[in-house]
Amino acid sequence: MSSTSYTSSSADSAASGPASGSESDSYTFVTAGSSNENDEEIVLEFNNIKVWVENFKATKADGSTEVIKRRDILRGVSGKVESGQMTMLMGASGAGKTTLFNVLAGRAHTVESSGSILVNGKHFGLAEFQEISAYVTQDATFLNSMTPDDILGFRANMLLPYSMSAEEKQARVDDVIELLGLEEVRNVRLGEPGVSARGLNFVQRKKLNVAAALLVKPRILFVDEPTTGLDAAMAKSVMLSLQRVANSRKLVVFCTIHQPSVFVYNLFDQALIMALGQIAYSGSVDNIVPHLDKLGYECDEFKNPADHVIQVLDSRDGDEKRVQKLIDAYHADASSSSSYAGPSEVVAEINDDGAPMTRSDRIPWYGRMYQLTKRALKVTLYNDKALKASVGQAIVFGILIGIIYSLDNSQAGATDRVGLLFLTTTNAIFLSLQGSVFVLIAERAVFLREVADGIYSMPAYLVSKVASDLPFQVLYQLLFSVIVYFTTGLQQSLGRFLIFVLVQSLVALVGSNLGLVLSAFTGDAATSTALAPVIIAPSMMTAGVLISTEAIPVFLRWLKHVSILRYAFTALLLNEAEDALVFHCTPELQLPNGLCPINTGNELIAQRNANQEPTGIWSRVFILVGFYVFTVFVAYLGLLFSVRNQRKTKRS
Numbered sequence: 077m078s079s080t081s082y083t084s085s086s087a088d089s090a091a092s093g094p095a096s097g098s099e100s101d102s103y104t105f106v107t108a109g110s111s112n113e114n115d116e117e118i119v120l121e122f123n124n125i126k127v128w129v130e131n132f133k134a135t136k137a138d139g140s141t142e143v144i145k146r147r148d149i150l151r152g153v154s155g156k157v158e159s160g161q162m163t164m165l166m167g168a169s170g171a172g173k174t175t176l177f178n179v180l181a182g183r184a185h186t187v188e189s190s191g192s193i194l195v196n197g198k199h200f201g202l203a204e205f206q207e208i209s210a211y212v213t214q215d216a217t218f219l220n221s222m223t224p225d226d227i228l229g230f231r232a233n234m235l236l237p238y239s240m241s242a243e244e245k246q247a248r249v250d251d252v253i254e255l256l257g258l259e260e261v262r263n264v265r266l267g268e269p270g271v272s273a274r275g276l277n278f279v280q281r282k283k284l285n286v287a288a289a290l291l292v293k294p295r296i297l298f299v300d301e302p303t304t305g306l307d308a309a310m311a312k313s314v315m316l317s318l319q320r321v322a323n324s325r326k327l328v329v330f331c332t333i334h335q336p337s338v339f340v341y342n343l344f345d346q347a348l349i350m351a352l353g354q355i356a357y358s359g360s361v362d363n364i365v366p367h368l369d370k371l372g373y374e375c376d377e378f379k380n381p382a383d384h385v386i387q388v389l390d391s392r393d394g395d396e397k398r399v400q401k402l403i404d405a406y407h408a409d410a411s412s413s414s415s416y417a418g419p420s421e422v423v424a425e426i427n428d429d430g431a432p433m434t435r436s437d438r439i440p441w442y443g444r445m446y447q448l449t450k451r452a453l454k455v456t457l458y459n460d461k462a463l464k465a466s467v468g469q470a471i472v473f474g475i476l477i478g479i480i481y482s483l484d485n486s487q488a489g490a491t492d493r494v495g496l497l498f499l500t501t502t503n504a505i506f507l508s509l510q511g512s513v514f515v516l517i518a519e520r521a522v523f524l525r526e527v528a529d530g531i532y533s534m535p536a537y538l539v540s541k542v543a544s545d546l547p548f549q550v551l552y553q554l555l556f557s558v559i560v561y562f563t564t565g566l567q568q569s570l571g572r573f574l575i576f577v578l579v580q581s582l583v584a585l586v587g588s589n590l591g592l593v594l595s596a597f598t599g600d601a602a603t604s605t606a607l608a609p610v611i612i613a614p615s616m617m618t619a620g621v622l623i624s625t626e627a628i629p630v631f632l633r634w635l636k637h638v639s640i641l642r643y644a645f646t647a648l649l650l651n652e653a654e655d656a657l658v659f660h661c662t663p664e665l666q667l668p669n670g671l672c673p674i675n676t677g678n679e680l681i682a683q684r685n686a687n688q689e690p691t692g693i694w695s696r697v698f699i700l701v702g703f704y705v706f707t708v709f710v711a712y713l714g715l716l717f718s719v720r721n722q723r724k725t726k727r728s
């Protein structure tokens with residue numbers, strides 16, 4: 077049987093993220109077809125996998141760096157993993173486990189590689205290979221306000237063929253929930269792991285992670301360190317579930333595993349053990365200890381065999397020669413039934429029932445947008461504490477303003493109008509900014525994971541986020557405005573009221589976008605909220621209320637042209653006072669000519685320079701819309717930055 081070699085470059089594969097469905101010419105997988113049938117035997121083989129990096133910058137012991145032309149990470153690794161069995165990939169730190177796993181799972185984005193990968197002996201492209209495999213990451217990162225039903229339902233809608241009926245998709249969700257034993261918690265909100273009294277515990281979250289991967293009925297399941305962060309009892313529960321999955325669904329379950337307990341170790345059927353970027357053992361778990369014993373490394377009766385294996389094959393003490401001898405001895409052992417003997421004959425043709433999804437099967441962009449926006453609305457509604465807090469803020473702040481402000485036509489009433497309108501715009505921008513910072517920070521890890529998994533694209537997320545935010549910001553501002561407008565003595569007219577709500581809503585929406593921008597760039601809530609006043613203060617100071625424009629240093633006066641609060645405040649002032657309002661004053665305030673300092677609404681407007689270019693309310697509203705569009709664009713750059721940053725962090 078011939079095997080076709082493949083090569084990959086980081087640029088190619090990074091561009092086509094996992095599950096993205098994009099073809100890559102750089103890979104030729106030697107595999108058989110895809111299937112959704114569960115009773116077929118699957119054999120995944122990999123042959124002579126080499127992975128290396130070129131021009132590697134290595135740090136020497138003295139701290140200086142040198143550029144190594146080629147650094148080999150995997151040096152011709154071969155092996156075989158079969159369905160219906162649990163196979164572990166074990167080895168000391170730095171042995172090459174993650175690299176091998178990533179190459180096999182199509183996630184090695186930053187290295188060069190060559191070799192061949194076979195499934196039952198037939199050719200497969202990268203996209204098709206990804207159709208039959210799934211990767212379970214270590215982190216069970218989900219939206220904590222959602223339930224397992226919501227999470228799996230969303231993924232089913234996004235990942236399963238678009239032509240599949242809603243009932244069939246629901247049946248898939250029911251199936252994986254039952255398989256992983258999550259029935260009792262399927263309608264429970266996840267909550268904060270280890271913090272929320274109710275919600276899913278660590279084990280249930282790990283199982284949900286597996287369930288999410290199984291939705292697409294993969295035939296090969298790559299599981300990255302499924303027991304990390306779990307105590308022995310929890311690890312046992314998760315591993316027993318995986319074993320049930322492997323046995324009942326005849327899947328290839330291939331796990332990297334770190335320091336397993338004796339129980340977990342013995343749950344595995346097969347093992348691949350790596351050292352120095354090579355296979356140091358491949359075969360039955362039962363034979364590992366006798367194999368090392370034969371090579372002169374006896375395992376104490378009471379010692380965890382996993383610890384023994386890792387210690388014996390650990391080269392980090394500097395004794396690479398010793399470890400290399402053990403590897404050579406394993407490969408030289410021709411009698412070893414476990415050693416991989418090269419590509420096998422075709423094991424079974426996989427029938428065509430589950431042929432890879434064509435592009436037309438995939439959910440179209442508008443379907444993705446719909447699902448994402450629906451989820452974002454759900455998250456906001458589920459997050460009832462934040463929702464109640466925002467509604468409460470709008471009402472309480474509105475009532476407070478209503479109690480304090482009582483506008484009349486006196487001189488004080490004129491200046492109080494200025495203060496009130498400035499206060500309402502400032503309040504709108506700060507409150508919405510703060511709210512959106514916390515929302516994005518809470519969702520950031522999930523967003524990054526789902527984008528990396530190819531479930532949706534970053535722009536789709538942004539558009540859905542912005543779209544779902546809109547009704548809520550308008551609602552908060554409507555509530556606030558109803559109270560403020562009719563209790564403070566602002567001019568009572570429906571037209572003016574609606575313009576007031578419109579301007580307030582636009583300011584709140586821009587504030588919300590600024591929150592997205594800050595949290596996307598900084599990645600944490602504390603820094604974002606600390607930076608918020610720094611961004612908004614120049615806008616406040618150049619709005620024409622706190623300080624007159626003439627008093628601002630000349631070189632900073634341009635700031636008023638980019639002051640969203642100036643446009644919003646002056647729009648509201650024009651709305652309130654243009655060609656309206658007559659002010660009077662007591663005799664002691666009268667000027668020598670018998671007039672008051674401010675006699676009309678238009679004088680009040682002129683005093684605040686609110687009649688300067690651009691003229692009129694609607695041109696200001698138009699500029700506010702421009703601010704909105706611009707901040708959506710900057711939020712796009714922010715999210716792009718976080719996605720790229722995440723890729724870089726993963727590489728380093």
Ligand SMILES: Nc1ncnc2c1ncn2[C@@H]1O[C@H](COP(=O)(O)OP(=O)(O)OP(=O)(O)O)[C@@H](O)[C@H]1O
Pocket residue numbers: 129132147149167168169170171172173174175176186187727
């Ligand atoms: N992109 C890369 N560039 C340079 N060296 C790399 C790269 N990826 C991995 N390596 C190196 O290759 C070796 C194997 O790394 P790998 O992460 O596969 O080991 P591992 O067995 O998974 O270790 P651990 O258990 O600590 O995760 C390590 O020495 C690592 O530093």
